Amino acid sequence: MGFKLLVGLVWLLSWLPFRAIALLGWLVGHLIAGLPSSRRRIGARNLELCLPDWPAAERRRLLRRNFVAMVQMLLEYGYCWFASPERLRRLMRIEGLEHLKALDGRPVVLMMPHFTGLDLAGLRISMETPVVSIYSRQKNAWLDEFFRTRRLRLGTGIIFSRQQGTRAVIRALRDGYRLYYLPDQDFGARDSVFVPFFGVNTATITGLSRMAAAAHAAVLPCYPRRERDGYTLVIEPALADFPSADAAADAARMNAVIEAQVRRQLHQYFWLHKRFKSRPPGEADLYARG
Incomplete structure (x- = not known):
């Protein structure tokens, strides 16, 4: 019952204008940010690791x-x-759609880091x-069934669970679907x-x-940029000479692209999860309390 009440509240909020939200x-957000919590501690640690040259006061403001x-x-x-397709178009504009259109007929991976607005951007694209x-x-x-039906409500896509592996995803890529892919969390x-x-x-x-190579797919980095009256989904040109024969070099290049996107809008990235939880053998836990 609790989940249904929460969904009902979200439905009511969906009627509010973007600026009211x-x-x-x-x-x-300001209220929660002032309360002690594990998320605040994780976010502060992430910013300390990633922006060590920033003054502590600046990092606190960013958090x-x-x-x-x-x-x-x-x-x-x-x-x-719940929003209509017409409203979704107004809420999420697209910049760089020509980069996607230029690849009609070819498998494409849309590389989307964990930014606020990523689910709205996925529905919009x-x-x-x-x-x-x-x-x-x-x-x-x-809740699982609700999330599935909401993601598929426009009839414009398909989804697979992480437990189903990548074979079904690669088949879909070859069949003409474009993969909306979030590669920047710690999976161990x-x-x-x-x-x-x-x-x-x-x-x-x-x-x-691996999936780009298996499907002979182009990779287009993208990200949503939150603005005063909605979002803009930015689609960047396809990565040249990607993938290579070196998986580690490809991963490093991907991280460099994501880092450049994050630096353009630091406050809109998912800083509140343990991005650096897994460590190489022998390295200490970066989130351990001192």
Whole structure:
């Protein structure tokens, strides 16, 4: 019942204008940012690792802005789940769509880092091209089914669970779907290589280059940029000479591209999760309390 009440609240919020959601998120985000929590500690540690030359006061201000952006994103889920296609087009503009259109008839991977607005961007791009994406199953059966149906509500894409592996995704790529792929979280050291991200040796999955190679797909970096009256989904030109024969070099290049995107809008990245949790053998836990 709790989940259904929460969905009902999100439905009510979906009727609010974007700027009203922004104001509400600003208020709630500032309140939450001031409370002691594990997320605040993780975010502060991530910023300390990635921006060591910044004054501590500047990092604290950035973390507060990040809490605001994250709360705004959560309050905006009503748009993802309930907004009409016409409203979605107004809320999420697209810049660089010509880079995708130029690849008509070819498999494409849209490389999307974890920025606020990523789910809205995925739904929006599915209105321009058929999209396949990968999701993590929810433990609650009702919630899992709700998320699935909401993601598929426009009839413009398909999704596979992470547990189904990549073969089904590669088949979909070959069948004309474009993969909306989020490669920048810590999935453990086993299937990862350690390459730099903001100067930190970071466990990075090699799935992007492996799937691009298997499907002979072009890779287009993209990211959503939150603005005063909505978002702009920025689609960048396809990566040249990617993938290579070196998975670690490809992973390092991917991280460099993502880092450049993050630096353009630092407060809109997902700083509140343990991006550097997995460590090479012999390295200490970067999140251990001193």
